[in-house]
Amino acid sequence: MNIYMLCKVQFHGLNIPSRWHQIIQIFEGYKSTIICRVIKWMRPASGIYKCNTDGAAKGNPGPSSAAFCIRNKDGDLVYAAAKTLIDGSNIVLGRGYRMETDSMTMKMIINAEWRIPWSISMLVGDIKRLMADQRVTVEHIHREGNGLTDFLTNFVFDFAGAVQFHNFQEFPSDAKKILNLEKLGIPNLRVRALQDKAPD
Known part of the structure; x- marks a missing residue:
């Protein structure tokens, strides 16, 4: 039950089943989608x-x-x-x-x-x-x-x-x-x- 609750909290977008073998099946094919953005500090305009x-x-x-x-x-x-x-x-x-x-x-x-x-x-x-x-x-x-x-x-x-x-x-x-x-x-x-x- 503790692993089930952990999965529900950590992966709230997934429909986590309550049975152990079904949880394993979900995560065997799981891939997280990562996005990256370039962020940098920009100088202000002249006089600002x-x-x-x-x-x-x-x-x-x-x-x-x-x-x-x-x-x-x-x-x-x-x-x-x-x-x-x-x-x-x-x-x-x-x-x-x-x-x-x-x-x-x-x-x-x-x-x-x-x-x-x-x-x-x-x-x-x-x-x-x-x-x-x-x-x-x-x-x-x-x-x-x-x-x-x-x-x-x-x-x-x-x-x-x-x-x-x-x-x-x-x-x-x-x-x-x-x-x-x-x-x-x-x-x-x-x-x-x-x-x-x-x-x-």
């Missing part, structure tokens, strides 16, 4: 600053963090920190910028494409007030194209409090590598399995 954001949590409930990284048209670091998005927005007031997040939910809420949950309505209101007089676009990027801020959200867990970086030389060596790879446009692969189907 790009602000990538990310968040992380160690458990639910548990400690959480947020990070942002601002880069110019050449992909060079302007400023990065592991702290709230609002603080990041304050840094770039008066400049046009493009904000990228790997949270589709955040993008849809800030762009008013989804209703704001009451539990975060005050925070979203603060973000929108900071964006009110700015040239700001908020777009979604897959996690594979948001490597630098993903690294920073996890890096900050090793420190008590926030970390800030004002230039490339202040970055830890792993962050320097990620920034250089993204700046050069080196792609990452996004690999996902499609909905599982039983064999013909």
Whole structure:
């Protein structure tokens, strides 16, 4: 019965029979369909600053963090920190910028494409007030194209409090590598399995 439940959870697209010999028959002919997409960080247009954001949590409930990284048209670091998005927005007031997040939910809420949950309505209101007089676009990027801020959200867990970086030389060596790879446009692969189907 435990194997049956495991199969139901792991392969929810398959019609898993309850008898052992039938489960074996299903998986003897099973093939998973994999799709790959090339994802890479793209430089902003001239005169625009790009602000990538990310968040992380160690458990639910548990400690959480947020990070942002601002880069110019050449992909060079302007400023990065592991702290709230609002603080990041304050840094770039008066400049046009493009904000990228790997949270589709955040993008849809800030762009008013989804209703704001009451539990975060005050925070979203603060973000929108900071964006009110700015040239700001908020777009979604897959996690594979948001490597630098993903690294920073996890890096900050090793420190008590926030970390800030004002230039490339202040970055830890792993962050320097990620920034250089993204700046050069080196792609990452996004690999996902499609909905599982039983064999013909």
